[in-house]
Amino acid sequence: xxxxxxxxxxxxxxxxxxxxxxxxxxxxxxxxxxxxxxxxxxxxxxxxxxxxxxxxxxxxxxxxxxxxxxxxxxxxxxxxxxxxxxxxxxxxxxxxxxxxxxxxxxxxxxxxxxxxxxxxxxxxxxxxxxxxxxxxxxxxxxxxxxxxxxxxxxxxxxxxxxxxxxxxxxxxxxxxxxxxxxxxxxxxxxxxxxxxxxxxxxxxxxxxxxxxxxxxxxxxxxxxxxxxxxxxxxxxxxxxxxxxxxxxxxxxxxxxxxxxxxxxxxxxxxxxxxxxxxxxxxxxxxxxxxxxxxxxxxxxxxxxxxxxxxxxxxxxxxxxxxxxxxxxxxxxxxxxx
Numbered sequence: 001x002x003x004x005x006x007x008x009x010x011x012x013x014x015x016x017x018x019x020x021x022x023x024x025x026x027x028x029x030x031x032x033x034x035x036x037x038x039x040x041x042x043x044x045x046x047x048x049x050x051x052x053x054x055x056x057x058x059x060x061x062x063x064x065x066x067x068x069x070x071x072x073x074x075x076x077x078x079x080x081x082x083x084x085x086x087x088x089x090x091x092x093x094x095x096x097x098x099x100x101x102x103x104x105x106x107x108x109x110x111x112x113x114x115x116x117x118x119x120x121x122x123x124x125x126x127x128x129x130x131x132x133x134x135x136x137x138x139x140x141x142x143x144x145x146x147x148x149x150x151x152x153x154x155x156x157x158x159x160x161x162x163x164x165x166x167x168x169x170x171x172x173x174x175x176x177x178x179x180x181x182x183x184x185x186x187x188x189x190x191x192x193x194x195x196x197x198x199x200x201x202x203x204x205x206x207x208x209x210x211x212x213x214x215x216x217x218x219x220x221x222x223x224x225x226x227x228x229x230x231x232x233x234x235x236x237x238x239x240x241x242x243x244x245x246x247x248x249x250x251x252x253x254x255x256x257x258x259x260x261x262x263x264x265x266x267x268x269x270x271x272x273x274x275x276x277x278x279x280x281x282x283x284x285x286x287x288x289x290x291x292x293x294x295x296x297x298x299x300x301x302x303x304x305x306x307x308x309x310x311x312x313x314x315x316x317x318x319x320x321x322x323x324x325x326x327x328x329x330x331x332x333x334x335x336x337x
Contacts, residue, residue, distance in 0.1 A: 021214075021217045021218055021220075021221045022221060023221050023224050023225045023228060024195070024221050024222040024224070024225030024226070025225060026192060026222075026225040026226040026228070026229040027225075027228070027229035027232050027233070027239055027241065028239070028240075029188075029191065030185075030188040030191075030229075031047075031239065031240040031241060035187065036187050036188045036191050037187070037188075038096065038098065038183040038184060038185055038187075038188070039098075039183065040098045040181060040182075040183050043098075045097075045098045045099075045183060045243075046097075046098065046099050046100050046243075047240050047241050047242070047243070048236060048240075048241070048242040048243075049097070049099070049100040049101065049242075049243060049245075050100055050101075051242070051244060052101050052103070052120065052177045052245075053177075054101075054119075054120035054122070054151040054175075054177045055101075055120065055177075055244045055245055055248070057151050058120060058151050058152070058153060058244070058245075058248045059138070059141070059143060059147075059150040059151060059152055060152075060153065060156070060248055060251045060252050060255060061137065061138050061139035061141070061152075061156060061252070061255040061256075061259070061278075062139045062140075062141050062255070062278055063135045063136075063139035063140045063141070063275055063276065063278065064140065064276045064277070065135035065139075065140050065274060065275045065276070066273070066274040067132065067133065067134075067271065067272055067273060067274060068132050069132040069133065069271070070271045070272060070273045070274075071271060071273075071284065073273075073284065076285075077284060077285055077286065078273055078282055078283070078284065078285060079282065079283055079284070079285040079288055079313060080280055080281070080282045080313070080314045081280070081281045081282075081283065081301075081311040081312065081313060081314060082277075082279050082280045082281075082311065082312065082314045083257075083258060083279045083309055083310070083311055083312075084302060084305050084306065084307055084308055084309065084310050084311075084312055085196060085308045085309070086254050086257075086258065086278075086279045086309060087226070087227065087230065087250060087251070087254050088189065088192055088193065088196065088226055088308055089254075089257070089308035089309035090250050090251075090253040090254040090257060090309075091185045091186075091188065091189035091192070091250055092184075092185065092186045092189035092190070092193075093253050093257065094118075094154075094155055094184065094185075094249050094250065094253045095118050095154075095182040095183065095184050096118050096182065096183060096184060096185060096243075096245070096246045096249050097118040097119060097178070097179035097181065097182060097183075097243075097245055097246075098179065098181040098182055098183040099179045099180070099181040100179065101119050101120070101177040101178060101179050101245060102177065102178065102179065102180075103175070103176070103177050104176045104177070104178060105175055105176065106173055106174055106175060106176070107121070107173035107176055111161065111173070112161065112165070113158045113161040113162050113165070116154050116157055116158050116161065117154065117178035117179060117180065117182065118154050118178060118179055118182050118245070118249065119153075119154055119176060119177045119178025119179055119245065120151045120152065120153060120154070120176065120177045120178070120245065120248075121151070121152055121154065121157045121173050121175070121176045121178075122149060122150070122151050122152075122173070122174045122175035122176065123149065123150065123152060123157070123160070123171060123172060123173055123174060124148060124149055124172050124174065125138060125144055125147070125148055125149065125150060126138075126160065126169040126170060126171060127169070128169065129168070129169075130168075130266075133266050133271075133272070134259075134262050134263060134266050134272055134275070135259070135262070135275050137156075137159055137160060137163060137169075137256075137259050138150070138152075138156070139255070139278075149174065152252065153245070153248040153249050153251075153252035154178070154249060154252070155249055155252040155253040155255075155256045156252045156255070156256055157171070157173070158256065159256040159259065159260065185246070185250075192226055193308060195222060196219075196222060196308075197306070199215065199218055199219040199222055200219065200305070200306060202215040202218070203215045203216055203219060230247045230250055230251070231247070233246050233247045234247050254278065254279070255278050257309065258275075258278055258279055258281070261281060261298060261299040261311070262275055262281055264298035264299065265281070265283065265291065265298040265299070267298070268291055268294060268298050270283060270284070270287040270291055270298075271283070271284065271287075280314065281311065288301075299311050
């Protein structure tokens with residue numbers, strides 16, 4: 001693939017035009033370039049498939065959770081980690097519907113995680129026995145306090161079925177909207193990943209403060225662009241694509257991926273202090289080095305911020321809070337997403 005540049009303007013060494021960098025057109029690139037589209041046998045997807053009742057009522061896990069059992073330690077002994085390019089990473093990890101969604105009713109058992117079709121599934125909110133250790137896999141949204149049944153996107157169901165296979169919970173699928181014809185967004189994600197890498201390289205290679213500020217503005221415009229792409233799919237306004245099920249799938253995949261990291265962390269014997277904003281994980285700082293030194297770490301760790309989906313330290317309001325890890329764990333590689 002040849003290099004693609006989100007903007008063509010170049011920085012002035014003294015007065016970079018950081019305020020005029022346009023938002024990166026992430027969605028329109030995919031819509032207009034056949035090589036980036038989620039096609040099947042050369043056929044374009046159903047760009048504006050009918051919106052289902054499940055789409056309008058879809059629940060995507062979210063949380064702002066603090067463990068009631070975590071050790072009470074000063075802020076300086078905590079470490080908050082967040083994911084690099086989390087939603088962009090989620091783009092490449094899922095299948096989405098190529099056609100419209102069809103209502104198929106309850107799902108017959110048994111069904112495994114790999115047999116789940118793209119779409120939505122109505123489930124009873126399962127009981128979660130580890131609420132003192134990690135947030136419910138559906139999160140702690142206020143909706144779960146008033147609703148006993150929710151429509152979830154297929155990446156969330158896949159996570160729940162994985163937990164069911166582990167004997168942790170029980171899942172009942174009461175209704176469903178899904179599609180037999182599936183595709184994926186990996187070509188689009190690969191293009192965006194390349195653009196992101198080029199922009200990060202440009203920031204690192206900048207020779208002046210002005211040039212660095214300009215390239216940071218380009219990078220911010222890029223992040224804004226692919227975040228806006230997911231929002232635009234929800235409404236279908238000013239774009240070719242009206243597929244809320246695609247957006248819900250990406251958001252749900254991101255949430256499921258982040259939750260799995262916390263689950264593996266506790267499974268390795270380390271406590272979680274809190275989980276917030278869906279992509280933040282706060283742990284004890286002293287646990288990071290031994291966790292990353294395990295033969296199979298709970299997640300990938302990349303403090304440079306380059307590796308998609310890998311975790312990095314997040315600066316906090318506390319000046320003396322750790323923001324880096326021991327050098328021995330900086331190059332550790334763990335599970336892929």
